[in-house]
Amino acid sequence: MATDNKYDRQLRLWGSxxxxxxxxxxxxxxGSSGLSSESLKNLVLPGIGFFTIVDDTLVTERDLGENFFVTQSDLGKPRADVVKTYLLELNPDVQGESLxxxxxxxxSNPSFFQTYSLIIACQLSFSEIRTLGAIxxxxxxxxxxxxSNGLLGYLRIYCKEHLVIESKPSDxxxxxxxxxxxxxxxLAYAESISLDGIQDIYHSHIPFIVLLVKFLKEWTETHGTKPRNMEEKTRFKDFVKGKSRDFFAQxxxxxxxxxxxxxxxxxxxPSEVMDILNDEKSVNADVNSEDFWICAKAVKEFMDRNQTVPLSGIFSDMTSDTNSYITLQNIYKNxxxxxYIEVLQNYQRIKGTNQEPxxxxxxxxxLQTLEVTRFRSLESEFLSINAESIDEDEFEESKSLEWYLALRALDWFIQDQNREPTQDDKETLIKHTETLGKSIASEIAEEIIRFGKSELHCISAFIGGALSQEAVKLITHQYTPINNTFLFNSVHTTAVVLNL
Incomplete structure (x- = not known):
């Protein structure tokens, strides 16, 4: 093995x-359902520090088909206890408890949640979700x-403000x-390199950065300005190409x-990054502000003073000889x-510290990929669904919003009538969705009634994987989280993100 660190592969994703x-x-x-177990499993394996499972449900026969973390010998035992025991066997680095x-x-006791960095709720009623969202x-x-209801999976994320420095966009x-x-x-380094009179092997290993700096300077001196329109840019590329000795070999x-x-x-x-630097929290950042916003203010002060952006130091691979590459890399690094030192000094002055975080x-x-996500609260969603989502659903073949509304209607009916609906209650569900902002199709109402409170393990496993992925994003402040609702519909084999 190249390493004895069991977290080696994931360290390559989110670092130490x-x-x-x-x-x-x-x-x-x-909750301690199959969905809860699948979600926690995918967080225990990468090594969260501590978890608490809250549930007073006992293991039943139904759990044996829905939850792979209970067995027949566990029937009648507290489900949270059973699931906790099996989960802790997966990773000895993790600690956990069941309540x-x-x-x-x-x-009813909001102070209970104070010590937790992330709260996850699985298979709660929407009224309980609304209460939890307010807390x-x-x-x-x-x-x-x-x-996880029948062939549907639902995931909703909320936090007031999620700050991401390493969004790591793949596109x-x-x-x-x-x-x-x-x-x-x-500029000085580029001008120190001559292209004339050198052997072909050296001519073919001058870094493209040096070539472009030299040729752009030459073009500007000849034409009086940099290439401005498409025609001039095309001509500049031809100009660069013409400087080669054997273009297809170099x-x-x-x-x-x-x-x-x-x-x-x-x-x-990018404009979205400038919006962050000009955000009220950045402009008014002081010693009591979060480090993210102090950094934003420090960078903005640098830009105002220097009329440019701090150099990132990111340096990619390119065709080059070793000495030229290292020299160029050091120029960018220095x-x-x-x-960075100037930005750090701004940070230290604002923060009133000598530390170098x-x-x-x-x-x-x-800097180019900073992200700030502000999620719509659950309370706002329950008061009125985002109108844009209703409009967009009109053009979507799988009608994802209607399936979400059907979930809401099903949950409302069970809470209101203290029973699961039958096909005779279809019109009642449809009328209730009208009060939520949109009437659902009759066939969707029929399907959601057929689903009832059933939980299929394959759906729970899929949603548990998506949930744990989003949890890692929220915990590590890396990558871009879903904003704000993810709906998996295996009826149409679709997965969509809705901003509700």
Whole structure:
């Protein structure tokens, strides 16, 4: 084995800092159903620090078909105790407890949740979810609720504000090379390299960054300005290509042509990142603010003073000889370090400290992909569903919103009538969804009645996997979480995100 660290593969995803946040997290699980077990299993294995399972339900015959963490010998025992015991066998690094107490009694004591970093609720009624949502909103707690009903799976995330420095977008390739306006050290290095009179092997290993800096400077001196329109940009690429000795044999020139667009991009941040830097919390950040917002203010002060963005220091692979690559890498690193030090000094002045927290460096490094997600509260959702979701559902073949409303109607009926509905109650469910904002189709009402309170293990396993993935995002503050509702519909084999 290359390593004896059992967390090695996941460390490559969220790093040592993310693993530390997982190892020190405290998770409260309300419910001990099959969905609860599957969700916690996927958090115990990567190494959360501590969990509590709250439930006073006893193991029944029905659980044997829904929950793989109970056996026939467990019949009649407290389900939370049984599930906790089996879960702890999966990872000796994790600690856990079971609390044999009814969920309504815990919800009546909001202070119970104070010590937890994440609260998860599985298979609760929507009225209980609404109460829990209000508790989490008042106490600034992160919450994930989930349901598995028949062939439907439901997942809802809430926290007041989720701050992400390392969003790690998979659909973006981040470059911060400063080719449009090269900084002095980069420009000096590029000008020190001559392309004339050198052997082909060296000519073919000059980094594309150097080539573009030199050729853009030459173009600008000749034409009086940088390429501005599509015609000029195309001509510039042809100009770069013409500087090669054998274009199809020189990978560095091919890279230069393919990356020539970077010469046309001014050094500015995406609008959503500028919105973060200009956010009221950033502008008014002080010693009592969260580090994220202090960093945002420190970066904004840097930009106002220098009229540019702190260099990230991110440096990618390219065709080059070793010496040139290392020299170029150090030039970017040294400049990034200088910018970081200035941002750090701003941070220290605002914070009133001499400490050098790692968050400042990470903030500068990941500046282009910062994210702030503010979730709509559950209370707002229960008062009125987001109108945009209703409009969008009109054009969606699987009618995901209608299935969600059907879940709400089913839950309401069971709570109101103290029984599961029959097909004779179909019109009652349809009329109730009208009060929620939209009437559901008759066939959807029929299906949701057939589902009743059934919980299929395969659906629970799927939703449990999605839930644990979102939990890791919330705990580690990495990657982009769902905002705010995920609905899996195995009737139509669709999975959609709705902002309700």
């Amino acid at each position: 800092e993310g693993q530390h946040l997982l190892n020190t997290s405290r998770v409260c699980m309300l 044999i107490q009814s969920i309504p009694s815990v919800l 989490c909103e008042q106490n600034n707690k992160k919450l994930i609720v989930a349901k 973006k390739e981040i470059y911060d090379l400063r080719l449009y306006e090269p900084f002095p050290e980069l 990978l560095n020139f091919q890279e230069a042509v393919s990356k020539a667009y970077l010469c046309f991009l001014e050094e500015k941040l 400049r990034a370090d200088c910018d 790692e968050i400042v460096r990470q903030f500068c490094k990941n």
